[in-house]
Amino acid sequence: MAIIQRKPSSCGNAHCTFLHGGRCARAAEFADPWKCTDLVFDQIDEVGAESSANAEPSDSMVTASSAQRIDLGWRGRHLTFQESDLLRRSTPARTIAVLGDTNAGKSSLLTAFFLQLANGQRERFPYRFASSLTLYGWRTLIEHAADWQGDKKESVVGHTPKGDKESADTFLHLGLSPVEEEPCGHRHIDVLLSDVPGEWIREYTERANESNRQPLAFLTYMQVALLVIDADRLEREGQIAAAASSFILQRLLSLYNQGQTPQLRAVFVVLSKCDKLKAELPPQAADLRKAESWPPLFRRILAQLANLQKRGLATDVFVTSAFGQPLSKGQPKSVVQPFGAAMELLDGPTKMPLAPSWQPQAIPADASYFYFLHAGDGKP
Amino acid sequence: MSPSIDQRTVALLGGPDSGKTTFLAALVDSIQQGPERCSLEFEDEGEDVSPHRKLTEPLLLGKYPQRTKGERLHIDLGLSTRLSPAKSPSHFRLQIGDYNGEELERLFRRLSVDNFEEWEQRANAQGLLLFLRPDAIYPLVAKKRDAPAGEQLAVPGGPVLTPADMGIGSVVAEVPEARKLTADDPVRVPTVLALVELIQYLRRLRRLLPGERPPQGSFRIAIVLSAWDAVPATWRQQRPVAYLMEHASLLVDFLASNYHLDDVFYFGVSSTGGDLGVTSHAKRYRDDPGGYVCYANHAGRVVQSSDLALPIRFVLFGDEAIVRET
16 A cells, blocks of 8 residues: 655754754755755655555555545645644644634734735744645635624624534644745744634633533643733723633633643733724833733733743733724734744744654544645545 | 657646636747747647647637637647757647636635546646736725726835835745835735645645745746736836735745745736737737737846747746846
């Protein structure tokens, strides 16, 4: 049987961090790090035989028998938790959990971020768009946003459907390529961005039982949490709304303290819909973290952020406006910044060692995903 | 001694009405007009010339070639070309397969394709001509709501870009950056997502990992911005990549992330030199058929050539094929 999985399993160069999301130690010699001769590939060949002579293909190998597929290898829609899990087994994907209550503006933030990236408005986000497994998912969100004509009573991108908790579409995906490393040291970085209904987050915040935990299982491997808070609602509803957001931060702190989020490095608060805000916020970015410079309404949230910071997590606050007006009327404000800060932590000079135990793994035969290069499949 | 013949396949991709068929027809016609008009020369036009005739005859009547629904065009020609006057000619068979542009959207929406084998061939072609019609990448929002009737083309806002503002993939070792938009600029809605998805699919068939660049020179892409004559003059004076960066920077970024810079080149192409729907131009075309290609040369200057074969020469032979013209 033709086994076509061809991910390298390790690198013989002790200084190389490429397979763990870093840089090929011989980047100067190999413009394409996948071609570096130090990479060690599993002994698998095109016609089929794993070099260990009598190796029996296991369920976890891609085989020709699975090649008669009628799909294209990926759905284009949001990834389910299971699909994202497969991705994480083949690449050290960065996972950014976008959290927040219903109608906080999570999907709007994601949509506006993608639009800025798609239009080359990257601000200080030093990555180019390189791929996406969820292009259709992105376009669906964009079409909703494009149809929105500014009616404040209407949702901009529609409410994220709750769906089936067991197989819900959970993630949007982006493949990014670092701009500053061109043309050598070229890398492809997978980023998973959660896009889940606020009801699930509220339910889990209120009661962290197994049933409520299940659809948010990805929290165990998130590396950055973006808590989106509707600043306009905060102002309208006052301390009640502030307390609700604080509870989410408390839940994150509990999970972190219990060791249930071992990869979590940062929690950022993203204040959304700030174009509607009447209160004056601290003018300087440096003041955003000083509680005394904020209106009292925000102090409860900032206090919880300070708690998280004490535990060693990076924290910050971002003031954004994804769709303060219809798309035809103007640009989003500061929507790229939270993602830039997240990637700075996950891929910058001081990046965390991502998934240190990560090793490439063979992919189950039923995997439907373009990393898992099936030979001769896709036949309609 | 008969010259060695390479078999070379070029894939044409693009959405519906992106100008693929008109380009093919005009190209075949220009080859027939001889070396003054085209750098490709017939060696062997094959047993059956009826597809070529069917393609070119409407043009010679001053009309755009029309394809019936589901009809597939396939060009198979024995050709030769000289990369420079001093060099001996390269002989090759060029096979170009066209397809129904509607398949692009179906692939995107329904995740299915017709004629899988044809797509596999396209994936394994030596090069790709990717057609985009500038008025089709006009931002969706503005197209729906704001564009006045009869004015479908985008006009650059803000400062007018000069060629020096933008690099070009093939000759400058960096990818151009998009113009920074002001707070009041409309948000452009990317209209090339289906095209990017299609290229992702072809890359998968070619067994390329996301972000993996094929070996340099093994696969080249010519971006063909068709109907270039209809693009506002301010844009035509600039490099075609500048137009694309302004209107579809997602595609430029995607190509830069997945292909060597030297393997991608941007052309503005007017296959018929103007709109055949305009009576005076149709008459002019009937008398003297021809189109033109615009591109940025090695010095960054925008050059216009009457040689419609340049995009094909680029994907087959690389930069060397463009030098002839500069």
